[in-house]
Each structure stands twice: as structure tokens, then as C-alpha cells.
Amino acid sequence: MAERVFTLSQVAQHKSKKDCWFVINGRVLNVTKFLEEHPGGEEVLIESAGKDATKDFEVIGHSKAAQNLLRKYQVGVLQGYTIKDEDSKEVPYKESKKKEMSAFVIKNDGTPKYAAFLEFFVPLLVAGSFFCYRYLSRATQITN
Numbered sequence: 001m002a003e004r005v006f007t008l009s010q011v012a013q014h015k016s017k018k019d020c021w022f023v024i025n026g027r028v029l030n031v032t033k034f035l036e037e038h039p040g041g042e043e044v045l046i047e048s049a050g051k052d053a054t055k056d057f058e059v060i061g062h063s064k065a066a067q068n069l070l071r072k073y074q075v076g077v078l079q080g081y082t083i084k085d086e087d088s089k090e091v092p093y094k095e096s097k098k099k100e101m102s103a104f105v106i107k108n109d110g111t112p113k114y115a116a117f118l119e120f121f122v123p124l125l126v127a128g129s130f131f132c133y134r135y136l137s138r139a140t141q142i143t144n
Contacts, residue, residue, distance in 0.1 A: 003076050004028075004077075005079050006028045011050055011051075014049065015051075017042070018032065020049045021049065021075070022050065022053045024057045025054050025070070026078045026082070027081075028074065028077060029075065033073075
């Protein structure tokens with residue numbers, strides 16, 4: 001399959017939020033649909049739009065999965081580049097259906113339900129007993 005060949009001046013025409021392209025390792029990428037999903041924020045991508053962002057991409061140190069994502073958004077190659085697939089072992093990219101973040105929550109912590117009750121009322125009972133003792137001991141000292 002012949003890939004489309006672009007010049008850097010053609011890529012430079014796509015540098016808006018609605019049409020965002022750039023070049024990484026000779027691959028021309030249309031990342032318009034990826035702007036909202038990018039973990040570093042869309043501003044980082046828009047800054048590099050219309051340019052060769054290879055240096056920026058490699059300085060950050062992206063994961064293997066992020067590097068494999070390049071193939072998903074590739075629309076062609078930059079004129080004069082030959083694309084080499086160094087690794088035939090690809091890390092599969094799983095697209096999330098949800099756009100919100102998920103968190104790992106531990107729900108079964110093993111503490112009994114009455115523990116919260118005891119943690120609140122036992123100190124309250126001890127404090128109340130102490131003040132009752134002080135009140136009654138002063139009352140007996142005054143009457144004697």
C-alpha cells in the first residue's frame with residue numbers, strides 16, 4: 001500500500017485545534033481526535049502542531065504503547081523519509097470507552113461495622129466519666 005507523501009509546508013497548514021497535524025520520526029500524524037485524550041493536555045500538542053515534533057516526543061520519554069499509537073493517527077509520511085518499524089512486537093493499545101479517569105478503591109477493609117461506633121463513643125464515655133468523677137469529688141469536698 002502506497003502511503004501519502006506530504007511536505008513540511010503542507011503539514012504546517014494544519015495547526016489549529018480543529019485540524020492538528022505534526023510529524024514524528026517522519027510519520028505525518030493527524031491528532032485532532034486525540035487532543036482531548038492526551039494525558040499531557042491538548043495545549044502541548046497544539047504547540048507542536050504543523051512542525052516536526054520528533055525531538056519533543058523523544059525528550060519526554062513516551063511509553064511503548066504511546067509509540068504504537070503513532071501508527072493509529074498516521075495519515076502519511078514526510079517527503080524524504082522512509083519509515084522503519086523497529087519492533088515487530090507491538091504493545092496493544094486498548095481504547096477506553098470512557099473519558100473519565102477511574103480510581104482503585106478498597107471497599108472491603110475488614111473492619112467491623114460497629115468499630116466506627118466504638119471509636120466515637122468509647123472516648124466520649126471515658127471523657128464523660130472523668131468529668132462526672134471530678135464534679136462528684138468536688139461536691140463531696142465542699143460538703144465536708
